[in-house]
Amino acid sequence: MVKFKRSSKSEKEARKDILIAARDEFAAHGFAATSVEKIARKAKVPKSLVFYYFKSKKNLYQTLLRAIVAHPEPEKSLSYLTDESLEEPIRLRMLIELMCMNMTQMPETEKKILLWEMAEGRENLRTLAQELFIPRLEVTEDLLKSGIQKGYFKTTDTLLFLWSLIAFIMFYNMQKETYEGTAFYHRLYEERGTEELKNFALRHFFLALGWPEEKPIPEIPQEWRDKMQEITCHTNFLEEEWVETFLSKEEQA
Structure with missing residues (x-):
């Protein structure tokens, strides 16, 4: 060559x-x-x-x-999930906020590549699932189980809870083009943006874990807020x- x-x-x-x-x-x-x-x-x-x-x-x-x-540095992207100096509710909040940030910041060209990949058989996504997604799911499920043991959370099925969280945020973002040009699009994507999605997801999924309605969700420490942009894909x-x-x-x- x-x-x-x-x-x-x-x-x-x-x-x-x-x-x-x-x-x-x-x-x-x-x-x-x-x-x-x-x-x-x-x-x-x-x-x-x-x-x-x-x-x-x-x-x-x-x-x-x-x-x-x-x-590009998987250990950095997982650091907040495994840092035991942070309480489980704070780590879960970071997970939800980062998922909302990642999906809403994803350019349309990248979404289209993922949609083509799914339409063409998902061969490469299967490989990435084994290498990247499943380990991340396992770490996140361990976080939920730890939170349950310490009395922060309640759920009958940690994996299905996690799956519902992922599905909600992904579906919201991946279906954007489907409804473009409709009144429904205006209501869902113009009247509501990343901040509204994040706030709803935080409240909804914390309540689904038995979090007391009157209890504030713990704030993310500023040093970790500063790191979140680095973690965002x-x-x-x-x-x-x-x-x-x-x-x-x-x-x-």
């Missing part, structure tokens, strides 16, 4: 241009109907350069999908410096 001699800056620019082009093409056409030729043309790079950096169309797609759903990842950290880890794997 031909080696490309490029400066560090031009290499970063080329890889980012390829990722942006791939994001747009996969969002518009899905994996099966997108060609490396189209990606290279849109990125204004030789097709061979796409293969040089990403080896194959599938690897490029998997790299992009991973960047959409995973923080969807802040237009292609424009953030941490995409380079992500790509570097992919190369080392």
Whole structure:
């Protein structure tokens, strides 16, 4: 394979241009109907350069999908769930707020890629579920069980409770385009935004766990509030410096 001699800056620019082009093409056409030729043309790079950096169309797609759903430093994204210096209700509040932030900040192109992935059989999501989602679910379920043991929460089924929380927030955000142009869209997505979604989810799911209605939900310490933006996945990842950290880890794997 031909080696490309490029400066560090031009290499970063080329890889980012390829990722942006791939994001747009996969969002518009899905994996099966997108060609490396189209990606290279849109990125204004030789097709061979796409293969040089990403080896194959599938690897490029998997790299992009991973960047959409995973923080480049998983240990940082899980730190608040496992920090026992924080009481379980505070950790649960952080989980709910971060989920609302992640989903409402996700660009439409990324949502479309996820919808295409589901329509095309979910092969790559299955892999990511084993590697990323299930461990996170297990850690979160342990948090709920710990909160139950200490008397903070009550539920007959921790896993189904967690599933209902995830489903509510995901459905709210993934169905946005379905109702666009209707009066229902105005009521659900224009009169209500991230703050309303977050406040409702906090109140609703804490009450579902037996939290006393008159009791305030504990506040998140300011030092953790400051860290929450770092933990958030969807802040237009292609424009953030941490995409380079992500790509570097992919190369080392």
